[in-house]
Amino acid sequence: MAAINVSAIMPDLLQIAKKAGDAIMEVYNQPASFTQITLKSDQSPLTQADQAANDVIAAGLAALTPDIPVLSEEGKMVPYEVRQTWPLYWCVDPLDGTKEFISRNGEFTVNIALVAGTTPVAGVIYAPVTNELYYTNGQDGAYKKQGDQEVEKLAVTGKTEKLVAVKSRSHGAPEEIAFLSQFAVTDEVRIGSSLKFCLIAEGKAQLYFRHGPTMEWDTAAGHAILAQAGGKLTNPDGEPFTYNKPSLLNGSFLCSGWQ
Incomplete structure (x- = not known):
């Protein structure tokens, strides 16, 4: 992180995320019949909003x-031979939760993370429908700002006797139920996109286990924010969860509201 002062650019970074959110909302607020939906090569949906947000970011x-490269879901894919030499890069998902966008439930986000080597060190998550910003500069904690309200410092709850598990709105697997059975889970919350990381970071849940595949840009910003709020994201066996892999596809992971 020596090459960049994230604290100094954070106000600008937050504005970029909000402008991307504005671009998304221009499409979101159109009549549903006017929203063009196509399919990517992996058959996941791509809307006008994805590309509009990506252009802004x-x-x-x-x-x-200008000297820090960008790896984005909607950008040009960069060969591992090139990106493995990057000491720093931005990892971006312009619209995380495209299925939530299409179903019009509001649970989608803009994700921007700064990755140093193989670790996310700073990040911004913006939920445009609720005007909620979650962010960290990687040095002095994680924060939330909603609309014109005061900035709130985020903190996980720690390992409590009764645990709340956060689960995906659009995805799920029997393996997740089996894995979570080893914990004293008494309640669950379902929500879309990277907001799952945010719920743990702000102490509203303590566990999130994901078995199904995700991409690095789905988790990087949430990973950074959760870590600075006092939680962690690891492989299911507790080993470090790394980025800028030869394949950008993530394996299973566990988020917890304690170290």
């Missing part, structure tokens, strides 16, 4: 940090 980051 790509331009904003290029102006803010």
Whole structure:
């Protein structure tokens, strides 16, 4: 992180995320019949909003940090032979929760993370429908700001006697139920996108286990925020969860509201 002062650029970074959210909302607020939905090569949906948000973020980051490369879900894929040499890069999901966007439940986010080597060190998650910003500069904690309200410092609850598990709105697997059975889970919350990480970071849940596949840009910003709030994201066996892998596909992982 020596090459960049994240604290100094955080206000600009938050504005980039909000402008991307504005671009998404321009599409979201159109009549549903006007929203063009296509399919990517892996058959996941791509809307006008994904590309509009990506254009805003790509331009904003290029102006803010021209020497730091960007790896984005909607951008050009970069071969591992190239990106393995990157000491720092932005890992971006312009619209996380496209299925939530299409179903119009509001549970989608803009994700921007700064990755140093193989570890996310700073990040921003913006939920445009609720105007909620979650962020960390990687140095002095994680924070939430909703609308014009005061900034709130985030903190996990720690390992409590009664645990709340957060689960995906659109995905699920029997393996997740089996894995979580080893914990004293007494309640569950279902929510879309990277907001699952945020719920743990702000102490509203303590566990999130994901068995099904995700991509690095789905988890990087949430990983950074959760870590700075006092929680952690690891492989199911407790080993470190790393980024900038030869394959950008993530394996299973566990988020917890304690170290």
